[in-house]
Amino acid sequence: xxxxxxxxxxxxxxxxxRGLALVGSLALTAVxxxxxxxxxxxxxxxxxxxxxxxxxxxxxxxxxxTTITVTVDGQPVNVRWYxxxxxxxxxxxxxxxxTGIGGSxxxxxxxxxxxxxxxxxxxSAFGNQRAPVYFAVNNGGWMASYLKASVTAGAAYDSSTxxxxxxxxxxxxxxxxxxxxxxxxxxxxxxxxxxxxxxxDAKAAVRYLRLNDAAMPGSAERxxxxxxxxxxxxxxxxxxxxxxSAYDPYLAxxxxxxxxxxxxxxxxxxxxxxxxxxxxxxxxxxDVAYEWLYNILGTRDATGSDAQAADAATIAATFPAYEKSxxxxxxxxxxxxxxxxxxxxxxxxxxxxxxxxxADPTHTIPALGENFVIVSGGPGGSTxxxxxxxxxxxxxxxxxxxxVDMTKYLKFVATQATLKSTPAFDGVGVYGDTxxxxxxxxxxxxxxxxxxxxxFSWDHNDVADDGSGLDDTGLTWKQYTARKxxxxxxxxxxxxxxxxxxxxxxxxAPNWYVRNGTRDRDTSFIIGINLDxxxxxxxxxxxxNFQLAWNQPHAxxxxxxxxxxxxxxxVERAGDPLGSGRR
Numbered sequence: 001x002x003x004x005x006x007x008x009x010x011x012x013x014x015x016x017x018r019g020l021a022l023v024g025s026l027a028l029t030a031v032x033x034x035x036x037x038x039x040x041x042x043x044x045x046x047x048x049x050x051x052x053x054x055x056x057x058x059x060x061x062x063x064x065x066t067t068i069t070v071t072v073d074g075q076p077v078n079v080r081w082y083x084x085x086x087x088x089x090x091x092x093x094x095x096x097x098x099t100g101i102g103g104s105x106x107x108x109x110x111x112x113x114x115x116x117x118x119x120x121x122x123x124s125a126f127g128n129q130r131a132p133v134y135f136a137v138n139n140g141g142w143m144a145s146y147l148k149a150s151v152t153a154g155a156a157y158d159s160s161t162x163x164x165x166x167x168x169x170x171x172x173x174x175x176x177x178x179x180x181x182x183x184x185x186x187x188x189x190x191x192x193x194x195x196x197x198x199x200x201d202a203k204a205a206v207r208y209l210r211l212n213d214a215a216m217p218g219s220a221e222r223x224x225x226x227x228x229x230x231x232x233x234x235x236x237x238x239x240x241x242x243x244x245s246a247y248d249p250y251l252a253x254x255x256x257x258x259x260x261x262x263x264x265x266x267x268x269x270x271x272x273x274x275x276x277x278x279x280x281x282x283x284x285x286x287d288v289a290y291e292w293l294y295n296i297l298g299t300r301d302a303t304g305s306d307a308q309a310a311d312a313a314t315i316a317a318t319f320p321a322y323e324k325s326x327x328x329x330x331x332x333x334x335x336x337x338x339x340x341x342x343x344x345x346x347x348x349x350x351x352x353x354x355x356x357x358x359a360d361p362t363h364t365i366p367a368l369g370e371n372f373v374i375v376s377g378g379p380g381g382s383t384x385x386x387x388x389x390x391x392x393x394x395x396x397x398x399x400x401x402x403x404v405d406m407t408k409y410l411k412f413v414a415t416q417a418t419l420k421s422t423p424a425f426d427g428v429g430v431y432g433d434t435x436x437x438x439x440x441x442x443x444x445x446x447x448x449x450x451x452x453x454x455x456f457s458w459d460h461n462d463v464a465d466d467g468s469g470l471d472d473t474g475l476t477w478k479q480y481t482a483r484k485x486x487x488x489x490x491x492x493x494x495x496x497x498x499x500x501x502x503x504x505x506x507x508x509a510p511n512w513y514v515r516n517g518t519r520d521r522d523t524s525f526i527i528g529i530n531l532d533x534x535x536x537x538x539x540x541x542x543x544x545n546f547q548l549a550w551n552q553p554h555a556x557x558x559x560x561x562x563x564x565x566x567x568x569x570x571v572e573r574a575g576d577p578l579g580s581g582r583r
Contacts, residue, residue, distance in 0.1 A: 052266070054089045058257050060212035065121075068153035072165045079151055079168065080126065080217075082119040086112035087208035088201075089255025092180060093187035100143050100183055110187060113147050114180045115201055115254065117208070120151040121217045124171040130578060132222040132571050133209060134167040134174045135271070137202060137238075142230035142280065142439050144184035144193045150176050159564075163226065163557045166564045173218030177205045179234070182442040190446040196494035198230075200247055202238045203269040204256035210267050211257040221577035224273040224567055225509075228556025229522070232279030232514075233495070236531065239509035240497030242270025247494065273511035273570055275563055277556030280425075280523050281531065283439055284492040285322050287423040287454055289524035292319035294419055296342065299410040305419040308431070312422045315456050323526075326498070328533040336533055342406055345525050348548045349409065350401045352518050353392065356550035357399035364396045365389075374416060374519075376553070387416055417521045417553065426457040429468050443491050444468070453488050501534045501541075508535075511543045511570040513563055517552030543570055 065080040091112040098105055107113050125131040139145035150164045151174060157165025167174045179201035184193030206223060213220040227235035241247070245265060252259040258267025280286070293299075295316045300306035320338035328336040330344055357363050366372055371386040391408035394401050427433050428440035428450050444451025444467075452458040452468045455477040461469025470476055481489050493499050500506040512535050516528040525548065532546035545566055552558055 052260055054255050054259075055211055055257050057089045057255075058087070058208055058211060060085070060208075060215045062215055068151070070151060070154065070168070071156040072169045073157075073159050077168055078123040080121040080123075081149075081151065082121070084109060084112070084116045084147060085119060085208070086116050087177075087205045087257075088112070088115050090253070091115040092192045092254065094192075095185040095187055095189070098144070098146065098183070098185055100146075105146075107146055109147065114144055114178050114184060114193075115204070116147045116178050117205055118147060118149050118151075118176040119216070120168070120174040120176075122168045122171055122174075125173055125217050128171065128217055129214070129219060130222070130576065131218045132170075132172045132224055132272075132567065133218040133220065134163075134172045135177060135205070135209075135223050135225045136163075136175065137177050137179065137225065137227040137231045137234045139179060139181055139198065139230045139234060140228065141437065142182050142198065142233065142442050144181040144198075145177075145179050145231075147178035148176050150174065160561055163560050163563070166560050170564060170568065172224075173216075175205075175209075177202065179205075181230070181234075182439065186446070191441070191444075191449065192446050193442075194444060194446055195442050195491040196247070196250060198234050199237045199241070199495050200250040200254065200256075202234055203241075203247055204251055204254060206238070206269045206271060207251070207257040207267050210269070219577040221272060222571055222574070223271040224275055224571075225271050226275040226557075227279075228277040229554060230280055232276035232556065233281040233283075235274050235276040236279045236281050236497040236514075237495050237500075238269075239271055239274035239276075239512065240500040240506060241494075242507035242509065243268050244500060244506040268507070270507040271509050272574070273513070273567065274509050275513045275567065277515050278517065278520050278522065278554050279514070279528065279531065280439075282496055282498050282527050283425055283442075284454060284496060286425045286523060286527060287315055287456065288319045288322055289526040289530075290420070290424045291316040291422060292338070292341075293345075293524045293526055294410065294414060297407045297410055299407075299414050300419060300422075302407075302411050303414045303419060305414065305421075308422040311456070311460070315423060323530075326530060326534070328530060329537065330533065331536070336529070341526060341529075344529060346404050346406055348525070348529065349392075349404055349518055352548040352550045353394060353401050354399055355547065357394070357396065365392065365394045367396075368393050372412075372416075372551070374551075385416070387412060413519055413521050416519055419521060423454065423457055426452055426454045428452075429461040429463045429466055430457050432462060434463055434466070442495075443488050445487075451488055453492055497531065498534060501531075502538045508538055508540045510541055512541060513545045513566050515547060515549045515552070515556070515559065517555060518548045518550055519552060520554040522554035543573075 065082045068079050068081055070077050094110050094114055096106055096110050098107055138148055159166040159169045179198045180193040181198040182193050186192040210220040225235040225238055248265050252263050260266055291312045295312055323338050330336050366389045370389055372389055373386050375382050375384050377383050391405040391412055393403045425439050427436050427438040429452050441450040443453040448467050452461050458469050458477040461471055480486055501508055535541045535544045
């Protein structure tokens, strides 16, 4: 059945994996696995213990590198590049022609290009078993991410603006991690990137690092996961769901390290820290949070983005019950509910603005009636637009916010970047839509193009013969998810960090740095705030650094010095990874 996220601080019921359709041609069999995990971090190879043949095939070759030279802050740095390490023993083959956010492309590595990693070791970490591992997941919009190389020979990096350069300068091992996800075309024409493939692959990559920890530079006990948008969401689920046995059958199917012949886990896949930007997460409730936020003060109507006003209102009406079900609280102890949400967002906006003003004496914010000047775009061209500040009154001399008009603020957010249509995240199949880029194709069996994963979209699907919705199945969402054979709710569960934070069956990362821009209209501010409040209530989590980043859009790694300083601080506080272990 479909479930709401477990209230923070309570143990969620064990979520049983039920349907073979979820794993398509892999034909996984669900098994009950005890919640017990190996705690040793050294390599099986180095310990001299008996090695599983599948794990033996994943042994790291410390001599298989190419040395390249890059420049960081004007200084040459030699880097050992371990190229295209396939981190699973049984990768899922991909078709040579793929279509992603950037259009159609031809890939070279069809065998393992979506389940490989590039490992870059700066010279300061050549023999360092204690160096943190900066684990970069590069997918956007939950799309599949083909292997990339963030470090290239001859490239120049500025450590004040490049997270890559900053990581190399700090002596961290930098790892680019590819993963399957939506949009991936398999060699057989199927869609093997359906949820929870991205999370499973990220866990498999962590397991590879832990299996080979003693042989590789860096410490698998100090993995810091970085990602933006869909990558921020992937970072979040990886950080939240450490060592949960629900993933073991999926890990076994791709030959991940540390799964024995009986399907039991012998390695850990928890991580040390998460550095997530604008995570597109909690997808089962993302439409609800989005429509509530942009309808409660009439934002859709004020910006002419209300083509489906009645349906938007219907979706938004379910938000209060959902938010109440989470049982979250604000830092002052007050309950976080629909009734307090706007005030909570307002406080976060005020904190963001005042933090920005205090950070640098040269920082100012336009006075009421003056213009926000926003430059958008990139190397291929940029645009500059001005927006009148009619919503924020500040005292720049005292670094204080006098007032925030929330109605006008949300209108500003929705004006500088047009709101998504209704429904924002599960829109394919609704109103005849078969082509939009919503996350609908992240769900369903491998053999099906997409499957609606929310109640509204399922019950309102009107595309004939797409295999999704009341119109094709004759079942309402509640009837469909009540069936034991239904697996879409399992898919939702296994990529939703809110289902793991605060529970006893997952080892959630102890350190979190999460940012959402104050101009980010790609997801609701509610999603990030809920994530923060859930993390703050989890006794496993010792450090949460959450903020709405001032005047930032849907983007990431715009605060490299601040983020890297935070990473350095939590690493130092944790002590020697060879002596103190996980925390």
